[in-house]
Amino acid sequence: MKHNAIRFLLKYARFMILIILLIALSLLSPAFLTFTNIANVLGQASLLIIVSYGMTLAIVTKGIDLSIGSVLALSSCIAASIIKSQSIILGIIIGLLIGLLCGSINGIMITKIGLTPFIATYGMDWIARGLAYVYMGGTQIYGFDKAFRFFGSGQIMGIPVLVFEVIFITVVLCFLTYKTTYGRNIYATGSNIKATRLAGVNTDRMVISVFALNGLLAAIAGLLYISRLNAAEALIGTDFTLNSIAATLIGGTPFGGGEGGVARTVMGAIIMTLLINGMNLLEISSYWQTATVGFVILLSLFIENTSKNFLV
Amino acid sequence: MTYAKIIKQLKKLPGIIYGLVIIIAFFGVTADYFLTFMNMMNILKQASVLIVVSLGMTLAILLGKIDMSVGSTMSLVGVVTGICLHKGISIPLAICIGMAVGSIIGFINGYLIGYRKFDYWIVTFSNMGIAQSLALVITNGATIPGFDSSFRFLGDGQIYGVPVGILIAMAIALAIIYLSYNTKFGSNIYAVGGNEQVARYSGIDTSKVIFKTYILSSLLAGFAGILLVSKVNSANPIAGSGYEFDAIAATLIGGTPFDGGRGGVLGTIIGACIIATLRNGLNMLGLTPPIQFTLVGFIIILIIIFDVLNEKYKAKKGGAANEA
Numbered sequence: 001m002k003h004n005a006i007r008f009l010l011k012y013a014r015f016m017i018l019i020i021l022l023i024a025l026s027l028l029s030p031a032f033l034t035f036t037n038i039a040n041v042l043g044q045a046s047l048l049i050i051v052s053y054g055m056t057l058a059i060v061t062k063g064i065d066l067s068i069g070s071v072l073a074l075s076s077c078i079a080a081s082i083i084k085s086q087s088i089i090l091g092i093i094i095g096l097l098i099g100l101l102c103g104s105i106n107g108i109m110i111t112k113i114g115l116t117p118f119i120a121t122y123g124m125d126w127i128a129r130g131l132a133y134v135y136m137g138g139t140q141i142y143g144f145d146k147a148f149r150f151f152g153s154g155q156i157m158g159i160p161v162l163v164f165e166v167i168f169i170t171v172v173l174c175f176l177t178y179k180t181t182y183g184r185n186i187y188a189t190g191s192n193i194k195a196t197r198l199a200g201v202n203t204d205r206m207v208i209s210v211f212a213l214n215g216l217l218a219a220i221a222g223l224l225y226i227s228r229l230n231a232a233e234a235l236i237g238t239d240f241t242l243n244s245i246a247a248t249l250i251g252g253t254p255f256g257g258g259e260g261g262v263a264r265t266v267m268g269a270i271i272m273t274l275l276i277n278g279m280n281l282l283e284i285s286s287y288w289q290t291a292t293v294g295f296v297i298l299l300s301l302f303i304e305n306t307s308k309n310f311l312v
Numbered sequence: 313m314t315y316a317k318i319i320k321q322l323k324k325l326p327g328i329i330y331g332l333v334i335i336i337a338f339f340g341v342t343a344d345y346f347l348t349f350m351n352m353m354n355i356l357k358q359a360s361v362l363i364v365v366s367l368g369m370t371l372a373i374l375l376g377k378i379d380m381s382v383g384s385t386m387s388l389v390g391v392v393t394g395i396c397l398h399k400g401i402s403i404p405l406a407i408c409i410g411m412a413v414g415s416i417i418g419f420i421n422g423y424l425i426g427y428r429k430f431d432y433w434i435v436t437f438s439n440m441g442i443a444q445s446l447a448l449v450i451t452n453g454a455t456i457p458g459f460d461s462s463f464r465f466l467g468d469g470q471i472y473g474v475p476v477g478i479l480i481a482m483a484i485a486l487a488i489i490y491l492s493y494n495t496k497f498g499s500n501i502y503a504v505g506g507n508e509q510v511a512r513y514s515g516i517d518t519s520k521v522i523f524k525t526y527i528l529s530s531l532l533a534g535f536a537g538i539l540l541v542s543k544v545n546s547a548n549p550i551a552g553s554g555y556e557f558d559a560i561a562a563t564l565i566g567g568t569p570f571d572g573g574r575g576g577v578l579g580t581i582i583g584a585c586i587i588a589t590l591r592n593g594l595n596m597l598g599l600t601p602p603i604q605f606t607l608v609g610f611i612i613i614l615i616i617i618f619d620v621l622n623e624k625y626k627a628k629k630g631g632a633a634n635e636a
Binding site for chain 1: 378380424428429430431433434437438439440444445446448449452453554557560570600603605606607609610612613616617620621624
């Protein structure tokens with residue numbers, strides 16, 4: 001009887017966190033349930049959701065990607081300068097290619113050289129961030145064309161365009177991971193890489209492609225971010241890495257690999273965005289944010305760990 | 313038995329020392345003022361901070377794990393000590409308070425990894441964020457400037473021309489060398505790093521060993537943070553960020569590979585000197601900070617790649633020899 005209650009609590013822990021957050025925030029802050037704030041939360045959540053999808057795929061393959069924030073910054077800074085000087089389409093294509101390239105390098109370092117995902121992507125984090133600073137030379141690029149700004153800050157019938165874009169990406173990724181051989185191979189690689197290799201799957205290629213996809217998603221998020229912000233600089237996106245790990249874990253993709261998935265991460269990303277939005281509304285110093293995110297990660301590890309003991 | 317370990321490490325050292333000599337020769341030729349007495353002392357001061365923090369990292373890597381939180385623990389302990397000193401608390405007490413705060417980070421790491429068996433990457437990475445954030449909260453993002461000359465003596469002072477910092481670092485290094493090569497706790501670290509399960513079956517309380525090592529690592533990081541504050545005469549809440557990366561590189565260069573149970577702290581001291589020289593040399597070449605930042609990241613990742621490939625090659629060769 002007692003176990004059943006705990007089991008129930010653990011199973012629906014995420015829903016309850018979300019509902020408690022919603023109720024608490026609307027009680028504590030009158031500004032929370034306003035139209036502008038909700039639109040703001042949706043916009044913020046959209047970007048985090050896109051980035052977290054990449055993180056989720058990396059964690060499903062039993063890896064991690066610490067370079068997301070910096071790859072986002074590097075690709076969007078270079079794209080921004082091309083968008084300003086050349087054309088929008090060329091800028092977008094080059095931005096996406098840079099994301100793809102950084103991600104592929106991560107994947108190659110992990111599979112062909114044998115670095116731990118943590119170290120390989122942490123190194124990439126430093127290098128990409130440094131390159132972004134070198135490229136920008138301390139300046140900012142701002143004031144984009146209206147056409148480019150539409151992707152990140154436009155609205156269709158009062159709903160942010162970002163929401164439609166996220167729904168589109170979600171559908172594509174859900175189809176890819178749940179309905180295709182490729183997607184099932186990602187899960188197989190994450191749960192037992194040796195057995196999957198023996199079953200005839202090229203696991204190296206799986207891991208490289210997942211990290212490449214990760215870089216691509218980071219670049220997409222970066223482009224949308226600068227379009228929403230109407231500015232690009234080298235220090236953007238530093239919070240995304242830790243936030244997306246938190247969103248993935250609290251969403252219910254465990255760290256062991258081979259389980260969970262992108263559909264669960266939506267919930268995690270919304271919880272994280274609400275948490276951060278709430279802290280902003282309550283005027284808590286933004287310096288607390290990273291600590292809160294860290295605590296959320298440790299808390300979700302605790303939930304995962306305890307539920308393992310109870311749900312066996 | 314214990315001396316055999318030290319001798320084995322000493323035999324490996326010449327290779328690393330050649331590396332150091334090559335780097336010094338390179339910068340000596342390319343950068344003006346690199347080979348001056350002043351600059352050499354400067355490098356030693358920089359190295360003393362890195363040596364202390366790398367010792368803790370080496371112990372964690374010897375366990376077959378890692379401690380990503382050392383850099384932000386340095387920042388946190390630095391600002392806590394700085395605030396205490398400005399409040400008029402005596403130097404030894406301020407240092408103790410700082411170290412105590414730092415050891416809380418190690419306590420959380422050690423408890424979650426040792427006793428709860430959480431993934432060590434994600435735990436120490438989260439704690440890296442938490443410690444960094446707390447350091448920013450305490451100072452509200454501002455740098456705490458200017459300390460007493462008696463406190464500055466720790467990291468910036470000299471005795472007969474030799475920086476005090478490096479003397480302190482050497483004293484701590486000797487203590488850790490003794491601890492890791494000559495005590496039961498030290499051999500337990502090697503045993504857990506070699507094979508955790510076997511270590512547990514042979515009666516070692518592995519959880520306790522992991523717990524203690526992480527606390528030790530955070531204490532060392534904390535002390536490095538204090539040395540850093542004393543050296544630069546200000547406590548910056550993000551001063552320590554990036555030190556974890558340097559410490560990992562120093563450990564790997566020093567001949568302690570990621571898989572744990574092999575290598576030791578002796579090599580790490582030279583490894584830390586190499587990284588400190590590299591950073592100083594690039595600075596002396598007059599490169600702008602962003603380029604230095606990128607270049608050092610690049611070099612460190614190359615060093616790590618080289619190390620991993622080397623280990624792979626050796627494992628392959630060893631495997632072939634065993635088969636034959």
